[in-house]
Amino acid sequence: MAASGGRDWEKRTRYCGTLRKEDAGREVVLNGWVQTRRDHGGVIFLDLRDITGIVQVVCNPEFSREAHSSARSVRSEYVLSCRGVVRERPAEAVNPRLSTGEVEVMAERVTVINPSRTPPFEIEEGREVDENLRLRYRYLDLRRPELKEALVLRSRVTREVREFLSSRGFLEIETPILTKSTPEGARDFVVPSRLQPGKFYALPQSPQLFKQLLMVAGFDRYYQIARCFRDEDLRADRQPEFTQIDLEMSFVDPEDVMSLMDEMFVHLFREVLGVELYRPFPRLTWRQAMERYGTDRPDPRWGMEIRDFSGLYRDSEFRVFRSALEVGGRIRGFRVQGLRSPSRRELDELVEEAHRLGAQGLVWMVREGEDLRSPAAKFLSAQEVEGTLRESGLGEGEVLVLAAGGEEVGEVLSGLRDYCARRYFTRPREQYSFVWITDFPLFDWDEEEKRYKSNHHPFTSPSRECLDFLEENPSQVTSESYDLVLNGVELGGGSIRIHDAELQARVFRILGLDEEQAREKFGFLLEAFQYGPPPHGGIAFGLDRLVMIMAGKESIREVIAFPKTQSGTDPLTGAPDAIYPEQLGELRLRPV
């Protein structure tokens, strides 16, 4: 065996997936895993896999008796070192489905570096495998191309984010993982302190306060690919620990942040996916988004904008409409796209879906010539029919859906848009649709606690024009905030922060925090703000969700190397787990 030093295997000279026709005649050494073995009795074919791809290794006894005999004992997922000569495949044996399909390696020597047990599932593309099994053997799951490619993509995304931001003067600075619990927001993960018995660190929900301190410190532009922790229930797009592209800038307004982020995503999609996006990304105020899409994270790709038809039915004989209007409600709806001359069944399904979404009811109207087919038809005047046709722009056989009620109708219609898009639209007009949503309300009324809560966080700056009525009418106050939505998924959001102590105090008062409480909770930040805080603002994006969309996946688990199950466990390591009584003792903890 031609080993060197203490090794009993030969180091590779090339990667499997890189071999091409031009390499014919070259002697190479490959290191990798056996993807498959095809034994023809005489000749044995091995597909050898490494991070770059797969190449066929031919073990022919006439070429090398030794290689052939070692290959006989080889099985799937064995780790090999193969020395051989690259040669062009015979024309009829070319495999167009492999990037290396025009060549093969004639093995001179095959060394088994390590055998492998038969894997619990097949390491192959597109196989459905039980989620628990996949996670328990994640290192095997990660050998499969989909997952491997997703992580390669993820690495390229973070590299390009770093590349872009550092080229724009941002400094990458780490912030603590062991930190202080902050009120508001999600439930904290908590870590007991040994040195301070009875006291606890909290894991950060985001680096929010630290990045603001970095602005006070004068770093001007900060970013971090930051791990964040929130102890809430999991979803397909939510893990207890997740990663944000987090950044903050000094001396900026919302425009600066948004236009720079436009540039960043254009750069990212160009470099990583080769997709050209158009700048600037469209923007909607929160109010506009709610009005036209019924949600603060619209997907405009489907069209079907919501319109207000209230004016048409002021004096309608149709009681559902008239009585809704009489109590201050509205009639809103949209033209369903992709559905023409529907069956009664399809219409019933729309109504059913609306009920599922919490609607009292749904009225459909189908254009038939100059007339409307609808459960409400016999109550509608000629004028109302004519107006409906005109204002909706309904084509022959097309469907208008209308719902009557208060603002909650928007939510129903939004859900119904999604339903119609899934049901009747096969392909979107564009693959990627970015939208900025701006001017969110600063406060939300919390009905349970009977108080205002921050929509974003307590340091978000109110819009300038709202300063005069901050206290008088908090629910009408908008903020200098912005969310970026991609294909109906909230990618991230941010705001310009308050840098004025007096204004901050006013906001705290509205949130029901007196000076003392504010000092207790955020004292260190407020104190820092007494030493010359610059105007500043920033934003944070969910990296997992971004990569999920870029990779075309349905769950962020598919773009995270070692994710957790919905119940927050890791079947691979067995976390979370009990700890020894001694450990509890050291921490002065006792199970309840």
Next chain:
RNA sequence: GGAGCCGUGGUGUAGUCAGGUUAACACGCCGGCCUGUCAAGCCGGAGAUCGCGGGUUCAAAUCCCGUCGGUUCCGCCA
């Protein structure tokens, strides 16, 4: 906390609604044959107390109750 779907050899599924004799199929695995395959092929073989517990019944993978795990959604979460 609530609702839906899923759980059957190593893997993926059929069988469950309408209970009935050896639980079927594909892949994988093991052995044999085979010198151009690449989802290799052909022949043979092993491998499942049907997630777990209880109940109904002459009889339960199948019906009922409970429980555990996975997953999706609501609540929660920016």
